Amino acid sequence: MMHGPLPDRDPFDQPYWDAARAGSLQMQRCRSCDRFYFPPSPRCAHxxxxxxxxxxxxxxxxxxxxxxxxxxxxxxxxPPYTVLRVRLDEGPFLIANLVDAGDRAPTMDAPVHVVFRPAGSLVLPQFVLD
Ligand SMILES: [Zn+2]
Known part of the structure; x- marks a missing residue:
């Protein structure tokens, strides 16, 4: 798939990329307040x-x-390509490309779901319209 520069990496994000490679979207969830947060961090963002x-x-x-x-x-x-800011059902936001939209344009509050696409050395979570 087409991709621009790959995301910068940091010491805390390896599980995110490993999960994406396995076809799963994973983020950190706090055991104290039960909330998800992103980007990865050793401490709950909440x-x-x-x-x-x-x-x-x-x-x-x-x-x-x-x-x-x-x-x-x-x-x-x-170009043209579309980049979305999506509010995941569990709460966190994720910024990723919209793929496979064909002639369909994004709209506010439209439901989307994640797909996983190889890009260089990574597998990137991307979104498709439902
Ligand atoms: Zn917390």
């Missing part, structure tokens, strides 16, 4: 607890906002 565990999500959410790129920024990623 209550600062260190009692957190990688947990699977449904991969479902709704479009919160989006942008359609009309200008070429990356040689291997010709």
């Amino acid at each position: 209550c600062a607890s260190t009692q957190v565990a990688w947990t699977g999500l449904s991969g479902r959410g709704r479009i919160w906002s989006w942008v359609v790129f009309q200008r070429r920024y990356f040689s291997d990623m010709p």
